[in-house]
Amino acid sequence: MRMYDLIYTKKTGGKLSPEQIAFWVEGAARGTVPDEQSAALLMAICWHGMDVEETLALTLGMRDSGDKVNLSSIPGVKVDKHSTGGVGDKTTLILGPIVASCGIPCAMFSGRGLGHTGGTVDKYAAIPGLKVELTQDEFRRSLRDTGFANSAQTGDITPADRKLYSLRDVTATVESIPLITASIMSKKLAGGSDALVLDVKCGGGAFMKTLDDARTLAKSMVAVGQAHGMKIKALITRMEEPLGRAIGNAMEVIESVEILKGMHADSDLARMSFRLAAEMLILGGAAKDLATAEALVADSIASGRAMETYRTWVAANGGNPKALDDFSLLPGSAHSVDILSEASGYIHALDSRSLGIKAMEMGGGRSSKDDILDLGIGIEVHANVGDKVEKGMKILTLHHNGKTGNPLPADWIDIRPTPLPKAPWLLETI
Numbered sequence: 492m493r494m495y496d497l498i499y500t501k502k503t504g505g506k507l508s509p510e511q512i513a514f515w516v517e518g519a520a521r522g523t524v525p526d527e528q529s530a531a532l533l534m535a536i537c538w539h540g541m542d543v544e545e546t547l548a549l550t551l552g553m554r555d556s557g558d559k560v561n562l563s564s565i566p567g568v569k570v571d572k573h574s575t576g577g578v579g580d581k582t583t584l585i586l587g588p589i590v591a592s593c594g595i596p597c598a599m600f601s602g603r604g605l606g607h608t609g610g611t612v613d614k615y616a617a618i619p620g621l622k623v624e625l626t627q628d629e630f631r632r633s634l635r636d637t638g639f640a641n642s643a644q645t646g647d648i649t650p651a652d653r654k655l656y657s658l659r660d661v662t663a664t665v666e667s668i669p670l671i672t673a674s675i676m677s678k679k680l681a682g683g684s685d686a687l688v689l690d691v692k693c694g695g696g697a698f699m700k701t702l703d704d705a706r707t708l709a710k711s712m713v714a715v716g717q718a719h720g721m722k723i724k725a726l727i728t729r730m731e732e733p734l735g736r737a738i739g740n741a742m743e744v745i746e747s748v749e750i751l752k753g754m755h756a757d758s759d760l761a762r763m764s765f766r767l768a769a770e771m772l773i774l775g776g777a778a779k780d781l782a783t784a785e786a787l788v789a790d791s792i793a794s795g796r797a798m799e800t801y802r803t804w805v806a807a808n809g810g811n812p813k814a815l816d817d818f819s820l821l822p823g824s825a826h827s828v829d830i831l832s833e834a835s836g837y838i839h840a841l842d843s844r845s846l847g848i849k850a851m852e853m854g855g856g857r858s859s860k861d862d863i864l865d866l867g868i869g870i871e872v873h874a875n876v877g878d879k880v881e882k883g884m885k886i887l888t889l890h891h892n893g894k895t896g897n898p899l900p901a902d903w904i905d906i907r908p909t910p911l912p913k914a915p916w917l918l919e920t921i
Contacts, residue, residue, distance in 0.1 A: 494518070494528040501535035509548040516552030520651035526658060533655065533664040541669035543714045549669065550715055553677035556651035560627055560683035562598060565634050568722070569598045570775045571684035572767055573675060575692045575699065575708075578847040579733035579872075582690065583611045583641070584747035585764035586771065588801040591638030592791045593768075595775035598634050599641045600648075600682050609740065609847070609856060612643045617741035617822055617866040621810030629808075637804040649677045672711040679716075686722035686774035688767055689713070692730035693918055696843035702727065702918060709921045722774045727919040728763060732841040732876045735760035739855045739869015741821040742890065748815050751798050759875075759916040765789075766917065822867030824890035830899070832884045832906065838876050840905035846870055846887075852896025853889065865892055877913040880906065 492514050497507060507515075515532060518524030541549065562569050570590065574580055583599060590597040601611035612623045625633065625642035634640035652674050659665045679687055689712055692698070693705035709725035716723035735758065737746040750761045769784035778784035791797040802812035814820035850856055854865030871888040874880055886904065889895065 494524055494532070498528060498531045498535060501532060501539055504539050506542065507545055507548075509544070512545060512548040513552045516549065516556060516651045516655075519654050520556040529655065530658050530662045530664075533659055533662060533667075533670065536669060537664040537667040540667075543711075543718055546669045546672050546711065547715050547718045549673040550676045550680065551719075553649050553652045553655075553673055554680045557647040557649050557681070558627075559648075559681045560598075560600075560630065562596075562631065562634065562683035565596055565598075565631060567594075567596050568686055568775045569596045569634070569684040570686045570688070570771045571597075571599050571679060571682060572688045572690065572771060573679055574690040575675075575697065577692045577696055577730045577734055578609070578843040578850075579735045579738045579743065579760075580609070580692075581611075581614060581735060581737075581743040581747050581760070582764045582767055584614060584744065585750050585761075586768040587639045587641060588751060588797045588804065589765070589768040589788055589791050590771045590775070591804070592796040592800040593772055593777050593787050594638070595772055595777050596634050597639045597771065598630070598682065598684050599639075600644050600678065601641055603643065603857070603860075609738070609743070609850075611641070613864055613866070614740045614743050614747075615641065616864075617744050618805055618814055619811045619820060621805055622808045625808070633804065633808055637807050638800065639804045644678070648681050652677050668708055668711050671708060672715055676712055676715050680719060680721070686771070687716060687724075688770045688774065689723065689725035690763075690767060691725055691727045693727050694729050694731040695840070696732060697730035706919060706921070709919075713921055724770055724774065725921040726767065726770065726917060727921070729914055729916050729918055730843070731914070733843045733846055733870075733872050734763070736872050737869055738846055738850045738872065739890070740864065740866040741823065742869035742871065744821060745818050748798070748801070748818075751792065751801060753792055756792075763916055822865075824867045824869070824892050826891050826893065828889045828891070828895070829885045830887035830889065832874075832880045832882055832886050832904075834906045835880065835882045836906040836908045837910050838874055838878050838880060838904065839907050839911050841872075841876055842900070842903045845900055845903040846872075849889070849896055849899055852894070853891045854894045865894070868892055868894075877911045879910070 603610035630640045691709045699705040772784040805812045
């Protein structure tokens with residue numbers, strides 16, 4: 492089999508067989524396929540796409556290129572959640588304890604932040620002592636004992652994806668639906684869960700800017716999951732502004748705990764987290780319909796079971812559960828600066844990317860993978876898109892430890908005299 496033939500087939504709009512795709516992926520992972528030939532095939536895929544069968548073959552090839560997590564010893568339907576990410580997205584911290592407290596094993600692998608988006612692993616690292624990198628045995632033990640397991644990916648999971656993604660990053664082939672699908676789904680299938688809820692972000696603060704693009708990606712991932720026999724559902728959610736009131740690792744832990752204690756229940760963040768948890772309960776078999784699932788979620792909050800599960804999980808993984816009730820035990824900041832509104836009117840836009848970059852420059856995010864984070868700093872968001880504000884009103888508070896970064900760009904906020912109807916956070920389900 493020759494890589495030249497694979498490249499030519501896809502360059503001319505043809506279809507690759509599962510055997511051809513497996514040959515390429517294995518060669519890319521082992522280094523027997525030259526980078527220039529992989530880059531050429533990536534560009535051909537970017538131009539001509541892949542059908543579901545090809546995308547599944549690519550997904551499975553990436554999955555099988557490295558270690559896989561075996562969760563068969565854990566009873567029940569193991570459910571995972573994946574979000575395509577966004578500034579202030581802390582839904583995992585909220586829904587994990589809820590789902591586990593309702594009797595459904597919630598098994599999740601999370602990433603570290605890079606650039607303007609925060610990583611769930613970094614947020615959990617703000618809890619003193621909490622172990623964020625688990626061995627497979629530790630991961631299974633956490634899932635068995637507490638109903639919840641979350642870890643940074645360890646070992647050698649999907650090395651072919653790492654190799655191909657690094658090539659995509661330098662060849663302008665990141666924005667390809669089949670390649671995005673295979674990258675995400677290969678890691679999810681390697682994680683060992685039986686069911687998956689997808690949160691596909693859409694809007695100016697998301698990777699997918701339009702509803703059509705978000706819908707196409709969601710359908711692609713759902714089709715691949717279903718072709719593999721996985722229970723799967725996708726929600727397309729609005730991402731035009733930071734999610735929640737906190738941007739920054741320890742601050743996002745605090746906000747997630749407050750929601751689990753019943754606060755901020757009318758916020759988009761709470762509604763989104765509760766809905767994602769309800770969908771996970773349905774896929775896991777705890778509820779037959781959305782109304783029943785949402786009632787279970789509400790009861791887990793009202794009864795305190797979700798918070799108790801959170802405390803148990805933190806303690807079981809080496810963390811100090813007292814930090815969930817005494818926030819002074821979390822990393823903090825020494826200084827704060829208020830950003831005031833320069834006009835009266837209605838907020839039409841908040842540039843979440845600019846705010847994410849600001850938090851990164853203050854030390855809360857990484858510009859390179861080796862950067863050391865300041866887990867205590869962050870940005871407090873006091874107003875949202877659609878809110879009425881007065882000149883001089885506090886819009887943001889920057890909490891820092893002496894590193895303030897560059898000024899926010901002039902267009903980070905758009906205030907106009909005309910009201911703006913509040914847009915729904917949920918755009919579509921697939």
